[in-house]
Every structure is written in structure tokens, then in C-alpha cells.
Amino acid sequence: MAHSARIAAVLGPTNTGKTHYAIERMLGYRTGVIGLPLRLLAREVYDKITAIRGPSVVALVTGEERIVPPRAQYWVCTVEAMPEGMGCDFAAIDEIQLCADPERGHVFTDRLMRMRGTHETLFLGSDTMRGPIASLVPGVEFVQRERMSQLAYSGSKKISRLQPRSAIVGFSVDNVYAIAELLKRQKGGAAVVMGALSPRTRNAQVELYQNGDVDYLVATDAIGMGLNLDINHVAFSSLTKFDGRRMRPLQPNELAQIAGRAGRGMSDGTFGVTGDAGALPEEWADAICSHRFTPLRKLNWRNAHLSFGSIDALERSLEVAPDREELVKAREADDLRALRSLAGEADVQARASNPRSVQLLWDVCRIPDFRGISPNEHAGMLGVIFGHLHEKGAVPDDFLARQINRIDRTDGDIDTLSKRLAYIRTWTYVAQRKGWVNDEDHWRGRARAVEDALSDALHERLTQRFVDRRTSVLLRRLKQKEALLAEVNDKGEVTVEGEFVGKLEGFRFRQDKDATGQEAKTLRQASLQALVPQFHLRADRFYNAPDTELDFTEQGGLMWGDQAVGKLAKGDDPLKPRVVAFVDEEAGHDVMEKVQRRLQHFIDRKIAALFEPLLKMRDDEEMAGLARGFAFRLVEAMGIVPRADVADEVKALDQDARGGLRKHGVRFGQFTIFMPLLLKPAPTRLRLVLWSLTNGLDEFPEAPPPGLVTVPNMDAVPAQHYSLGGYRKAGARAIRIDMLERLADMLRGEDSRGGFEAKADMLSITGLTLEQFADLMQGLGYKAAKAEREKVKAAVEAPTDEVAATDAAEPAETAAPEQAPAEAAPETVDAAEGSAQPEGPEMEVFYTFTWGGNRPARSGGNQRREGGGNKQGGRGKPKGKGGAPRGKGGPRNQGAKTFEARPPRKEKAIDPDNPFAAALMGLKDKT
Numbered sequence: 001m002a003h004s005a006r007i008a009a010v011l012g013p014t015n016t017g018k019t020h021y022a023i024e025r026m027l028g029y030r031t032g033v034i035g036l037p038l039r040l041l042a043r044e045v046y047d048k049i050t051a052i053r054g055p056s057v058v059a060l061v062t063g064e065e066r067i068v069p070p071r072a073q074y075w076v077c078t079v080e081a082m083p084e085g086m087g088c089d090f091a092a093i094d095e096i097q098l099c100a101d102p103e104r105g106h107v108f109t110d111r112l113m114r115m116r117g118t119h120e121t122l123f124l125g126s127d128t129m130r131g132p133i134a135s136l137v138p139g140v141e142f143v144q145r146e147r148m149s150q151l152a153y154s155g156s157k158k159i160s161r162l163q164p165r166s167a168i169v170g171f172s173v174d175n176v177y178a179i180a181e182l183l184k185r186q187k188g189g190a191a192v193v194m195g196a197l198s199p200r201t202r203n204a205q206v207e208l209y210q211n212g213d214v215d216y217l218v219a220t221d222a223i224g225m226g227l228n229l230d231i232n233h234v235a236f237s238s239l240t241k242f243d244g245r246r247m248r249p250l251q252p253n254e255l256a257q258i259a260g261r262a263g264r265g266m267s268d269g270t271f272g273v274t275g276d277a278g279a280l281p282e283e284w285a286d287a288i289c290s291h292r293f294t295p296l297r298k299l300n301w302r303n304a305h306l307s308f309g310s311i312d313a314l315e316r317s318l319e320v321a322p323d324r325e326e327l328v329k330a331r332e333a334d335d336l337r338a339l340r341s342l343a344g345e346a347d348v349q350a351r352a353s354n355p356r357s358v359q360l361l362w363d364v365c366r367i368p369d370f371r372g373i374s375p376n377e378h379a380g381m382l383g384v385i386f387g388h389l390h391e392k393g394a395v396p397d398d399f400l401a402r403q404i405n406r407i408d409r410t411d412g413d414i415d416t417l418s419k420r421l422a423y424i425r426t427w428t429y430v431a432q433r434k435g436w437v438n439d440e441d442h443w444r445g446r447a448r449a450v451e452d453a454l455s456d457a458l459h460e461r462l463t464q465r466f467v468d469r470r471t472s473v474l475l476r477r478l479k480q481k482e483a484l485l486a487e488v489n490d491k492g493e494v495t496v497e498g499e500f501v502g503k504l505e506g507f508r509f510r511q512d513k514d515a516t517g518q519e520a521k522t523l524r525q526a527s528l529q530a531l532v533p534q535f536h537l538r539a540d541r542f543y544n545a546p547d548t549e550l551d552f553t554e555q556g557g558l559m560w561g562d563q564a565v566g567k568l569a570k571g572d573d574p575l576k577p578r579v580v581a582f583v584d585e586e587a588g589h590d591v592m593e594k595v596q597r598r599l600q601h602f603i604d605r606k607i608a609a610l611f612e613p614l615l616k617m618r619d620d621e622e623m624a625g626l627a628r629g630f631a632f633r634l635v636e637a638m639g640i641v642p643r644a645d646v647a648d649e650v651k652a653l654d655q656d657a658r659g660g661l662r663k664h665g666v667r668f669g670q671f672t673i674f675m676p677l678l679l680k681p682a683p684t685r686l687r688l689v690l691w692s693l694t695n696g697l698d699e700f701p702e703a704p705p706p707g708l709v710t711v712p713n714m715d716a717v718p719a720q721h722y723s724l725g726g727y728r729k730a731g732a733r734a735i736r737i738d739m740l741e742r743l744a745d746m747l748r749g750e751d752s753r754g755g756f757e758a759k760a761d762m763l764s765i766t767g768l769t770l771e772q773f774a775d776l777m778q779g780l781g782y783k784a785a786k787a788e789r790e791k792v793k794a795a796v797e798a799p800t801d802e803v804a805a806t807d808a809a810e811p812a813e814t815a816a817p818e819q820a821p822a823e824a825a826p827e828t829v830d831a832a833e834g835s836a837q838p839e840g841p842e843m844e845v846f847y848t849f850t851w852g853g854n855r856p857a858r859s860g861g862n863q864r865r866e867g868g869g870n871k872q873g874g875r876g877k878p879k880g881k882g883g884a885p886r887g888k889g890g891p892r893n894q895g896a897k898t899f900e901a902r903p904p905r906k907e908k909a910i911d912p913d914n915p916f917a918a919a920l921m922g923l924k925d926k927t
Contacts, residue, residue, distance in 0.1 A: 014260025
């Protein structure tokens, strides 16, 4: 790169002309490359540049398109597809704030740090990126761009009252379609724009809007990334979205990116909310209007220097952590997930035996999951492609022809055509990869022809469904006051005269909210004509449905598939909750009673199955006295009681009583009295719901993720919630109670007065690093002294992932939750490993643990109660070598002693129910 090369960050809100500025700068050089966030936007910029310079010098490279003329000078690409090492005079990356995106951020961060033009480099995006860019890019110049028009917040409006030239934004396909259907009935129609559409379909839909055939546009957040349209107003139909893993609220900067599409050039624009979206907080609206947002602090990063020596080496290189505080390691992306799935297959391991084949495997894993199917199905398809490429050097023509011919159909509805478009994108991507097919020009043309045909068919179906220039048949018939024909389809959608008026969700009718007054009343009357028999048919089907179709939510809801049909309510007995059925009054008493009875049967059977050990102990008539009382105490606590809460009751139990309780699976741990079978995920989830109902909570605590040995300790969450979830707070984390008891068993043999070091098994069962383990021990009441010493022998090796997963997944006395721990693998005790070797003796870090007496492990929150002191399970200091309290055990060096917080054992007491003890009794009688 030239010594005087310019690197600039052009930052500002939307409608500042940043992309136009970058295009102008690029065309001022002999060669250039620009990376854009969307295939749709890349095609738009490509069309602009070809209109100026002609197609002979402009290349378009995306995952699914590759147009590269022999004399290409200017390259327009998606960011993922940007070629490296070309040495262009100019380089630009658009929407650079996507460095913080959890899915794609690591790609943008890589381009920020490594992509450079020999004469000029531009980064275009939000001003929130100023701090990270200044820190990561030495010598960068900042150029501030101001918005060319004003943006104002107009509050909430019904869809029926939105002004022409408005864009309504939804965040799911169903939402977009529902809004477009409504606009068709009320406003004559709408164009539809979604990121999943092909450029050809999107352009055709935009043309409907731009030329005035329709006055409304319904879109996903795809319009937020630089698509320039004549929009006066943007209305958000929701303020939450599904980000691929969970539903989450949109942040002000994300809303601003989309709202900024209102008002182009010098024309001012407005934004607001509609539908079910609540009003924007005033401070959010002000921030969007004034373009002031919280600066970004962390960027997602993934190592770009990959090792292809083996699959394991590749995985390790992908898992390297960043060495800059501004960077965070990106979460597992689809390509890494696919690699790990394929790495477990024997034939893939056999093929990927050298660096070239491993790199080929990685290239295959990077094929996007356009189809949106399950990870296993996607990995299976990738395995087939890798097998062909490895064995034959290319995807066979007959195989590729079968895949494409199967998709080459233009019949079907919108969803069917959309799925076929998603499927053809996979083979379009394969055909674009150099050397993956035998006749590249043929297969690229073939895949493009199928995509174009599907795109045209999809545009036609969208127009048929969402554009109607005539007055709605429904409204006309309502005005004429004629009898209306109402129907309910198999999806529960209610139509009147063929027009959608609402949906039957479970046993409740959700009417289209935009109908008002007499219109709404007439619609409901017509709808009920179809709904009354439908309620009875559904009730019969529901009553005979298997329990596998029903479930309860962590907040006490009752679901039939994906439909809410009731909720749990507090009953007279904590283990016998009531059910409240969600049934419309119009359905009638018989339907209500049938639904309620079926729900009660379901939850009763669920409790009987998941709490079987607890219920058997409660109903054991042979149990009497103190044992029976203690059993009821356990039942009230739903199988888990901190030992400190029942210390006196435990002391009062004799060995026979304890034996009777143990027969029912009760474990008397040092910290907790519990039933290990009730620690599994399903009983845990149910226990939290039942306990929350009994205590009248408005928001129920959620169950911890299954299989984790430790979870973060959040001070805002009460210790009782952790206990009900099967965990105990200790330091910065909470540890699963069965694993805590296994740890306590190990500690019992240690010299807690003289001090001891952590063993490998202790780290293994907790799944913690040495530093984390030290914090945990302090949370349990120990003192942890950190020191260094000269390394005289190999450090204690950290347990392997297999050992940690095996030990952590198996609680003491019963099988643990199904999953292995998801915590990070324990670090080695040797802190110097992997670092540069200093001069002089090699040192290692170690901790010495001693019992901390009454001193709490950490201040703040409720750790004094949970940490150390003599309240640990009602047992005081742990037992072990040197464990006797001072002044009470005679001389200090009397050897190891064991102390138990229980009454004296009966002389030679033998449990007759113990077969081992029975044999011992027989031997005694003979003597």
C-alpha cells in the first residue's frame, strides 16, 4: 500500500449520501472494490456504476451472482464475497457498524482490520463506530456527514389511517403478509419487499410502488440497508424481532437505520408505530430524530489466520480468542456448526486427511443455509457435496441436473415459490464457485434461468394476492347488508365472503382489529356462524389428543402445539394446581368443560410422572414419626431443602428414619437434602412453575439451561430461586447441588486447616478454570491464597472435554440432566503454558485453600448468608484432616478425624433392609 494512502471513516445517519460519495471516489481511480451488506444493495450499486462506465469494466460478485468481464476494473461485492489480495487503488466497506452484528459481525470486523486500497480506503456507517475505528485503525481520518433532510416522530396511527407513500415494517414473513392483506382490503394493495426475495422479484415489487400502482410498501428490516425508495413515512408494526435465536427488542440505533429511509434527498420524512407496537419511549424518539446513540464498545471478531493441517487444527484456529479489548470472540456461526457436525462422520474424517482436503471441507461448510432447514439436514447436504468434490473433483452433472430439475417448477403459492427460490440459491452458490462444476457457464446460466423464472412467478403471485384496485368485495357486501358467507379453514383462518376477518387461536377467536363499529359487529356475527360447529370439532380433537401435543410454559401457560389454550392457577395443594381454560363464551359450556377437563388430566399426569419419587414418599404409609414429618417437609419444598434450613430436624433423625428416607431416593448432602431424580430438567422446570404458583408470583423464575454444572451468580436473583433450580450460590457462580456434594466428598479428605491445593478431579467435576474454582471455594467459606513457585514437575493437567463432560453429566446417586456441561473447558493449572518462556526458572500459579471460619466469602448481595461461616448446611466447617475446631479436639496432631452433625449411632445398629447388613447380621449370629 502506498505510504500516503488515505484511510477515512465517513460517518453519519441515513440519507447523508455516504454510498454515493464512495461511488464517486471509486470512479476517480483506475481500479476499485466496494463491499455492501446485502445482495440486493450490491445489485443496485452495480446497476448505477454500469450505467456510468458500461458493463465491460464492472464486476458483480456475491454468493449467488458472479459477473466478471475480462477487463473488470470496478468490483461490486457483498462483504463476504470481497476478493482479497487484488491490490485495487480504492476499497470501501458500507454499513461498517455491522461489525457489532452477532451473526455476520466478524466478517465486517475482518474487513475493517485487513481490507485496504493502495491509495484510498473508506469505511461508511454510523457515528457509533467512531471509537472502535479510532482504536483499531491507525491514522484514520474521520469525515462527518449530516443528514440532508429532517426526520420527525409522528406517534401511533392505525394502518387504515396511514398516509400514502408509507412503508410499514414487519419482522416476520407472516406479519408482512398479514399487513399486506389488510392494505389490499382497505387501500387497494401494497408492494412487498423482503431480504429473502431475489433481486429480480424485489425490483419488480419496488417498481409497483415507485410508479404509483400502489401507495404502500410492506417490508422487513431489509429496507434499512441502503435501499433508496421514495418513502415519506415509515411505520413500525412491531418493536421486537427474532434474531435467529430469540425474540428481542429492537434498539434505538436499529430503529433509526430503518426510520431513516423516510424522506429522501431534501424531502423531510416522518416515522411512527402502528398495529400492536406500543408507543416509542420519548427518549428513543428524540435520539432517532437527533441521531444520538450509545457508542459501540465491542466488535465481533473471528480469527482469519486459519490452520488447515487437520480438522482439529482448523477448529482450534477458529476458536482463537482476540487479543484486543475492543474485540469479542464471535458466537458459533453456521459454518463452524456445520464443520463440527461433519467432523464427527467417519467418511468425512477419512477424506479430510491433508491440508488441501481440509480447506475444501471448510469451503463447503461456508455454503449458507439458504433453505433455513435444521442444522443436521444442512450438514447432511454439505457432506454429500464434499464427497463429490473430494472424490470426483467436481459436483457431477447428473447429480446437479437432478437437484435443479426438481426445483424448476413455477406452480404453487407464494410460500412454495419462496421455498424453491431458497433451494435454487444453494445450487446457484455452488455453480458460482470456481472449479466446483464441470461446465461453469452452463450451470451458472441454468441456475440463473430457474431463479429468474421463479422470481417472475413469485412477483405474479405477490401481485395477485396483495394488489386489488377494485373496492373490496367484503366492504361492498357489508354496505349492501346482504347475507355473508363465513368459513374456517384448517389453519383456523376465518373468512367472510372469501376475505380474511380473523383467526381461531385455540378456542378463542381473534378478530381483525381494524374492523370497527357496525362493520366489526356484522363481521363477528357472520364469523360465529362458522365458528360454533368448529369449536365443537376442535374440542373433540383436543380431548383425544395425546399428552405429547400438550405442554406447559415456564410462566405457567398451557399450550396445544403453538396455541395457548389455558393457564395454571394456584390450587389448594401445591402439587394439585387448577387450570383456567381459554375458551370464548360463544363456544358454549360443553366446550369449556371438555377443554378444562382435558387440561386438568394433562397436568395431573405430568406431575405424577415427573414427581413420582416425591409422591411415593408422601404416600408411604409405613413411614412414621420423625421420618414422616421430614418427608412432608421435603414434599413442601418439592424435593430440595438447604441443609441449614432443617439442621435441627436432621439431627433428630435416627438411622432407621434416615434409612427409610434414603429408600425413596433422598440424599443427605453436606449442603443440601435433595432427591437427585428431581434435578433433571423436566422436574426442575415444573418445580419452578408450581412453586411460583403457590407463592403468587407475577413473573416466574426460569429454569437454568439443562446440563450446566455451574451458572452465573446474579445478585438480583434470590438464592431460593437458584435452590429450586438445583443450584447453590458460591462466589461469582452457582454450582449444581449434586456436583457440590461430590466436591464436598473430595474436600472431606483434605487438610482444611493446614491448607491444600485443588486436585484435577475437583476442576473436572466443576468444569471450572483454576481462577474460577478459587472464587467458588471462597463462596463456600474457604480462604484462597494465590502464589507462584518454581515449576519442579508437570502441572496438573486440566481435564479433557470428554472427562469433564462425562463426570459433570453424572450426578452422584442418579443420572443427571441429559446434556453435558456447556461451560468452558477447564484451564490447566500451569498459568505459564502457551505463553512465551521467560528467562530463569519456569513458574507456576497455585492456590492454597484453608477453611475460612465465620468470614463471608464475598461482600455484597446475599453472599454472607450463602458463603461461608458455620451455617454451611448446618454442619459448620467441612470435615477432614486437621478439621477439628481449635480447643475442642485435644492436641492438633492427633490425626484425621470425622465429625457428623447427627445423633449418636445406636450400638451396632444394623439396617435389616440393607442386604449387605443382613449378611453381616447372619455372620454375627453364627459366631
